[in-house]
Amino acid sequence: MIVILLLTLGFTPIAAEPWQICGDAAMNYTTNSTYHGNLELLSTKLTHNATTSPYHYATASAGAAPDTVYGLALCRGDVNATACGACVATASLGAQQLCPYRADATVFYPTCRLRFSGKNFLHPDDYSQIVDGVVNTMNTTDTTNTAPALPDWDSGNAESVAGITEIVRELLQETARQAAYSSGARMFATGRMDVGGGFPALYSMAQCVPALTHRDCSSCLQVISFMATDNFAGRRGGRLLALWCNLRYDTDHFYDGDPTVTVVSPVKEVVPPAVLAVTRRKHKRGMIKVVLPLLASIIGLIISFIFIKRRRIKGNGSQDKHTKMNVKEDEAIVWGLEGRSSEFMIYDFPQVLEATANFSAENKLGQGGFGPVYKGRFPDGLEIAVKRLASHSGQGFTEFKNEVQLIAKLQHTNLVRLLGCCSQEEEKILIYEYLPNKSLDLFIFDETRRPLLYWNRRLAIIEGIAQGLLYLHKHSRLRVIHRDLKASNILLDHEMNPKISDFGLAKIYSTNDTEVNTERIVGTYGYMAPEYASEGLFSIKSDVFSFGVLTLEIVSGKRSSSLHRCGDFINLLGHAWQLWKDERWLQIVDVSLDIECHTLEIMRCINAALLCVQENAADRPTMSDVVAMLRSEGMTLTEPKHPAYFHIRVTEEEDISIVTEPSSVNDMTMSALRGR
Template identity: 50%
Template sequence: MKEAGIGMVVVLLLLLFLSRPLAADDAYSEYSCNGTSGHYTARDAFGANLERLTAALPADASAAPSLFASATVGTGPDTVFGLALCRGDITDARACSGCLDDAFRKLRGLCAGIRDATFYQDLCTLRYSGEDFPARPDDNGPVINAMDVNGSTYAGWDSRNATSRSTFLSLVGTLFSEMSMYGAYNSTARRFATAAMYVNPTLPTVYGLAQCTPALSPAQCWHCFQGLEALNRQWYDGREGGRILGVRCNFRYEAYQFFAGSPVVKIGFSDAPQSSPTAKGSNGSNHKMILIIVLCVSISVLCSLLVGCLLLIIRRVRKGGGKTKLPHLQPHSRSSSKTEEALKLWKIEESSSEFTLYDFPKLAAATDDFSEDNRLGRGGFGPVYKGTLPDGTEVAVKRLSAQSGQGLVEFKNEIQLIAKLQHTNLVKLLGCCVQEEEKMLVYEYLPNRSLDFFIFDQERGPSLGWKKRRHIIEGIAQGLLYLHKHSRVRIIHRDLKASNILLDGDLNPKISDFGMARIFGSNMTEANTNRVVGTYGYMAPEYASEGIFSVKSDVFSFGVLLLEIVSGKRNSGHQHYGEFVNLLGYAWQMWMEGRGLELVEPTLGECGEVASIMRCIKVALLCVQDSATDRPTMTEATAMLGNHGVPLPDPRRPPHFDLRVNSGDDDDDDEEEGGSGQDVVRAGSHFTGSCSTNDVTISTIQEGR
């Protein structure tokens, strides 16, 4: 026992020795001096307060378990606000305080007399300002992101070019996806993660580190990381290493290990060489010998621990009758260890007790080995199959396509979100499977397929009368209202469309496909992304053109969906509507001319339903207004649909209203989908011919509003 204790001390000393090169790895630095924030002198109140901050902040940060500190010194207009963060893998408090002391010293010289300054080094980040920036983590909405309020975000690259730019960027994307999920939801005081990914001997092993300030919530940290990833894709110039640095969060990746300790997240190492990669700067036979000794001792200790743990697990399993449960995940069937490991890695721990971890053979048997006869359809994620479990439960199995990097992101996103969502108008995710290269999501099976299967089909459409369509509209509205306001976390769906509204046996609607959804902070109003996802025709204009999304983006999609449900026509496609290229422009024109009823599917309802249908059209037009600020929230839209006695404001025109069909366009496209603009008018005339509109008020809106 004494010898074992000595051995562990030796191991710790050797590991500390090996981590020494890290302390010297501070060659990279960036700084920002924001002269617009004003100036100070060493003798004024701001200068005195900055001196006090300089003396206290490095010590506070290095003494904190999170290696993070923020401070406020002074009062009134001369208050100084400061923020300091050291890299999460630092184990020596002196290295942290030393880096921050050096950062203060350099900033005092580089930004002399300027009240707002930021400094980045490899081991620490520092900012001070006369503005209360720590209290505004959501400033610069798009990138809460990495940027501080002045947008001082920096990118740095190594000198070595990657062998294949696109391949290496793809590796970095996969690495960062895994690492950022762990870092954002890491339960330790330091909100960071380190990672390594091995693919094959022809490609370099990629190492990464991502970190947020602990002041951010997990959801804010996750969004901040997404901003970094977008910037990296935008700025990437083909090098084998790089970093994006911001006050709120930062990340770095290299083709060598640059951080201390073993990576927390490991990808692909089951097929990797058995020798452990060394840190940059490790050379010489003495260093290699030390590394071999450390590995031997570490492996011996690890094997002893594993054997002990294995014996303990066997003993507990025997006592418990062979049943084991993953904390917070209580599978109803034997679960794959691969699935458990993946969910632990992705920090998914809040699924309901009904969430099941499936084995691949069980799902293969349920779908008749994923036969074409059981295939329900295919989306960007991959094919969907109908399956029947041994207990007779019918399920829909969504199978991730091989080599689908984006599908993997959506796969994890959907599991992460579904753990927090429970509503009658949201499709229920029953469980998942992760085994080797196979990744699958298992949903409740809904026999009536999706809404587009009915409303855009001439034969099936008449089976959905207005009462059923109104019931579907109300259900969709309730589901969106839950996502935006009443769920545990606020969700922006970003891909609401007819094909993502599934119908159960009683034609109750259920919103599906949360692969592209985003968690929204409770105090956020909008966010920005460089990766615009969704479906053309349903996208709000500010999202399609600028990547800006908010709850109003979903409201716009909801408005498009209402018009499609009422008219039985797609917003965009191969057909034209009169002189317009989409349904929105045509609907606005008809409403402005007092001919709104000409929009309505001719088979809908009785005369008594006219008022309800017209109100629905007006709510739809309010939802698709060009300006997001003019659109109602889902709370308001739901109230508008339900309170028929309350007058509605007049809508403003939708986006792209000026896009018209050129004179002389051929008519083949008009007829391809079953009707031209003239067909729509005739259908509307047929509907209104036998119904009185005395109880319907249609406002004529002045053009140009």
């Protein structure tokens, strides 16, 4: 709802601060009236409550109808209580001066915002009033058309416009994601991006009113971030202000403290197009004259070096040959890290040994197909999760190299963060951020832990996974198919925010590829799309299928594939679809959930999940569609067709046994059904 209505809005640059929006002139009051007295009382309440609130946020009302005054105040997340109180007190007075005798006024100061009104706009569950508030305050920004432009901005050069706009967009969107989903109830984040090449560092800030849900905060920020990059035209700084959310970026470090997120630039360096063109024309011939002889010399040295090395290792035996192979593998990994995050580290093996207490049993967190996982702590106090490749695992090394070279270039709040790696002879180690709540499967499939995931938390997890997949499929600098999305590969941070992990099986694909074929089928039975399991065909729709399965598991608290029957079906998909078709979908929902308060949201999630697991890949939505389905309550969802594996059923007279047959071709364990 918020997204749909906001997209129709524009905004008008306003140069001076503070910035105000004065409400309907028909809503007014007079000096010394009852409303005026209530407004003075409200101002005192807001100042006191914002000062004492841990989030420097306050709502209040004063007086009785018809002269009740409602108010909201929020200070910027980096100011202290004293500064917050002073700003709110000033804003209360300023609103009355800037909008004299208006009964509805909104003002924005550099470190706080405030609104009062004779209409009750405070209830966060009343979406129409949230939208009204945003509409009334989407029309102001402190930038003007005369503000200085960023270096190398050339409005007549499409390449310059696209490159610099992408830099600002990436900074704002990542800061917005951090504020919406990774800052807890504060809903405040700051960011920094270093582009390099003489381009100034950029700083950013995003904030939402804490009363919003994480989803509404994300929706509000996402829309105004697009409006920001569409209208700021390369200027060095600007802010887009709304009552319920706002964004700002600047070349000046305008906030206090260190940034909460460091954003990786989507481009390595901004090169002035005009200078680049002149340089190419001027030096083309000279470069050829210099480069060709130099290149010939380098090639000669390389050939000589290879010849000498071959002479040295000839006859040295298998150990030297194996060592040489390890060196090549290590070099291949390092070479593949071009373009990685500047925060990615290459660690020495002794550092890892010290951090994990020599891989002690007490520090072991678990065991995966890759190898054991340990908890560790670096001397500076940073807690880490250390994934150690099992010895002599050829396939494990391939997945190790794939994960290092891929995830090191990705950064999103719903992807697990790879801090670095260690590659030293036989030791191949991945080092991640430590996530204390471990994986999602430990909660949703556990009878005692499952009730801890109340519905709003489950919905946030579903939405977070959807956002992470959307980033992989569409918004990252690479286009990635995960291929092994499942509950055990969703990790949870201390606030239960989901993070997609384990990219060992992931594949990069071209935007021109709708489908890719592979002879080696890998993944987890129960989450694999039918076209992939049977024919080796995978696409982004394979991940969509896995997401649908996972969503049904989160809603129901049941595994999709297990030794237990689901009605007349062998898995959860067919059972869920049949109940949906019979309008008995409530029977799918985990009994520990409070269904009555969230019926429509739960129904929408089940509908979206069933659309994702349809048998025909062409019928499944994209993750962009899925995100829209989950966010837009006014959006009408289509009826799902039957899911994959729907035709495999169990009759009342028939029992089943699960026979595990390891498949050497597919590198996974398949389960074959046999009747008795």
